[in-house]
Amino acid sequence: MRSLFTNPSLYVLQTKLVSPNSQGNSRWTVVNPVASTLYGAIGKDEYPKLIKILRDASSAEGEALHDVEILTEKSLLLPEPNCSVTKKGSVFLDYYHSFVHGYVFHNYDSIERFEKDREQMNEYGKIARPPDVYTQRNAELKRLNLPLPQMHLCSIESEVQLLSNILSGTFLAVGEINGGDFGPWLRKANPSGGARHPIEALVIINGVENIPDGVYCFDPPNNQLVYKMASSDGSNHRRLSLVLTARVERPMWRYRESRSFRAIFLDAGHCIETLRQLSAAYGWSLMEGFIDQNVFNEFDLQDIPICGFSISRPVGRMASEATLQTTSDIVACEREDFSRSACYNTNPFLWCYFAEGKLVGVTSYPKCAKLILDESMFRVLNYAQVSRRGDRPSTPLELSLSQNVSINLVDELIQSGFLVNLENVRSLYSEAAHWISHGWYQNLLVYLEYKAEKINSESLIGENFFHESESVEPGPLWKALSTERKTTRIFSPTLIDPISAFGAVSSCLELLNDCDALEMFHLKRVNDDMFKVQRWSKKERCFINFKEIESALLENAVIGQKPVVQASDIYWFASSVEGLNSVGYVNALLRLGMLMQKVCISCARMKLGLFITPASNDLTAAKITELNSVSTLNYFAAVGRAVRK
The missing domain is CATH 3.40.109.10 (NADH Oxidase)
Known part of the structure; x- marks a missing residue:
């Protein structure tokens, strides 16, 4: 009997998260990213046979198997180990990129496709209206009125006026586009896929004249800074910084597929360049900076921080690049004392891949960890997934007894972050709900991986992208951005x-x-x-x-x-x-x-x-x-x- 080998591109997700409306008799889904296909691993209360086959066949020797023709037809099993399929590692991005590679976009030049798209939008609208074009901020929060934008000033000395000009110039609409039943759509200085405009700005202030220290959200239609939280900088060091965030519900309402997530970062790049050119036109510099961990922690997954910048007068050289923290360099988290009486469920951000005859579990949130999962561990994680009724006993002792495993094994899963306290799991599900319901769960895993690497690391766009090779006059620049573009x-x-x-x-x-x-x-x-x-x-x-x-x-x-x-x-x-x-x-x-x-x-x-x-x-x-x-x-x-x- 000839040995067969697991397709090294395959990975495993929790079915209720990646495909919430088609769970059936499987709690886990095997994904073939090259073909963009998903396969349920049947077996709710047992180690699924499909996962066992793929685990064993991922060894260097492969596995001699029979009656698996369907798996070879679907390219889950391959006849040779040295195939053209790229072998993946423990970084979810690699799998995501394979999944979206070769994505078949619709041709909207076709009248038939255009009408079908409108029908689909109408169906979306019956479930929920499109998100607001501007984020509605809590009216009770402290607000700071910025001065009116004066876009044709030749130079600006005041930080307050500078913020008004560059933030309004980048994020305030300069016109409207007829959006039909779902309009209006906004026209801004920066183009945005489908006129979604998800990018927003956070302003961090410390020691700046006329602005109390703190972290503020910019409210474009009111030209106000809305107080968000205290600044973490306890020193007297002057700081004027921006963090770009994305309101992800805007694009995900319209585009319900994984590849559209990339457009958010293209949009952010457009905004960065507008901010950079406007700052330079008024005699200031936009430079790469850090995003503090407390900023990441303050936001739920409705708004996602992307990149940070500092604003200053030019000093002749740019900020140096910081060393990137990678997943392999992550410092081990402190040991967690778990409650014997608390209930635990499977981390909704846990995913797995096959390697060397083993099933490997990975999670990037709320902590980063990688663990080889034996059958006992997987049975616990399988059992501990959140049930629809929420009545499955899941204290550490109950997990141990129900799956006939040691309490130490349950402890190891808790310490790794693969099992999470029930209250925290509910919070995670709540944060991720809109990602899951809009088909963006895999996008979320990519972002959480990015977040884990990005925290307290300086942006690596490259300092040459922030040099200004020629002087720019504000008037013509603003006319180009606001009128001609x-x-x-x-x-x-x-x-x-x-x-x-x-x-x-x-x-x-x-x-x-x-x-x-x-x-x-x-x-x-x-x-x-x-x-x-x-x-x-x-x-x-x-x-x-x-x-x-x-x-x-x-x-x-x-x-x-x-x-x-x-x-x-x-x-x-x-x-x-x-x-x-x-x-x-x-x-x-x-x-x-x-x-x-x-x-x-x-x-x-x-x-x-x-x-x-x-x-x-x-x-x-x-x-x-x-x-x-x-x-x-x-x-x-x-x-x-x-x-x-």
């Missing part, structure tokens, strides 16, 4: 001249040359059927001819988005994410967002039409760029003369 959906057939086309991306070239992970391609429309492709050479500092492609191939690469194919020129940014951890992955997205906002501002200044999109057919895109589709993030900018309706 609009999404173009219909382009004139007229080609734009090479100098104007190149001007759209000239501000990005220094960053491209300095960042090994970034590539740029230029596609020039030759005629309706053909595009000439050039690739930016960092060595030659110019575009070099690469190939010619048919328009149909480009249209397939951008999933039929007509504005891209109709444009005069397309600039295509590609970032490698190979080998990155969660912080590096997010920073790659932030960089792409910052680069694209530079393009937005440049095109607005030149009054060129612009359509941008990160949505791509990964495999077709790779045929054009000849880059590894699995490890590449794409972002497209279509440039031309706009036809305004």
